[in-house]
Amino acid sequence: MKRYHGTDKDSAEQIMRNNINVRQGGGELGQGFYVGNLAHQAFAWAYRKGRRFGRGYGVIQFNIDDRAFYRLQRLYLTRHQAARERLQMHNRGIQRTYIFGVDAIIAPVVGGRYIPNFTQIKFEGDIGKVFINSCGRVLL
Numbered sequence: 001m002k003r004y005h006g007t008d009k010d011s012a013e014q015i016m017r018n019n020i021n022v023r024q025g026g027g028e029l030g031q032g033f034y035v036g037n038l039a040h041q042a043f044a045w046a047y048r049k050g051r052r053f054g055r056g057y058g059v060i061q062f063n064i065d066d067r068a069f070y071r072l073q074r075l076y077l078t079r080h081q082a083a084r085e086r087l088q089m090h091n092r093g094i095q096r097t098y099i100f101g102v103d104a105i106i107a108p109v110v111g112g113r114y115i116p117n118f119t120q121i122k123f124e125g126d127i128g129k130v131f132i133n134s135c136g137r138v139l140l
Helices: 009-017 039-053 079-092 125-134
Strands: 002-008 033-036 057-063 074-076 104-108 119-123 136-139
Touching: 002 009, 002 039, 009 039, 009 057, 009 136, 033 125, 039 057, 079 104, 119 125
Parallel strands: 074 104
Antiparallel strands: 002 033, 002 057, 033 119, 057 136, 104 119
16 A cells, blocks of 8 residues: 655655654654555645745655555544544643554544545554564655
């Protein structure tokens, strides 16, 4: 499966050169590295982030092996569950540090405007880190 990560140009180039540190980032479902299924949304996110920091933008396409992915310990969240988890993390001030204790979390994107069929995967922990770093990637 193809999944996308949008960010500023400097960060995209660093991700292409180095291993990804899943403990560095934090998003709506806590600490981890996020990819999404919609390339155009990754480009939109990257563009906004690049403009904010004045550094241009970059989108990385990850080529994820389906069979290997399904061997990971995964947690699937519904839209309602993801929204509830996000709100609880926000209220407790732990969005940058929270982990679920699995390798990957699959959930709809719930922050911001509702975008139908926009799904994210958050990789966390040592196995999630090894997995995402083993995936082929291309800077688009």
